[in-house]
Amino acid sequence: MLVVAIIIEQIIENVIAPRLLGGFTGLNPVWLLVSLLIGAKIGGVVGLLIAVPMAGFIKSTATVWKTQKRPLL
Secondary structure (H helix, E strand, O other): OOHHHHHHHHHHHHHHHHHHHHHHOOOOHHHHHHHHHHHHHHHHHHHHHHHHHHHHHHHHHHHHHHOOOOOOO
């Protein structure tokens, strides 16, 4: 029973949760996991809390810069 519970928990945490969060933020689940790993490495618990919003901000900023027809400067 413990093994089944661990397997289900791993599936939820590593497959389902990133897909749901990616749907809300518009980020690829792989980038979500990468941003969480980087956030945890750089800032610990606080880094985990701000990793996904920061990744979303970076993605939206890059999209705006990419779709702009004229340079910013």
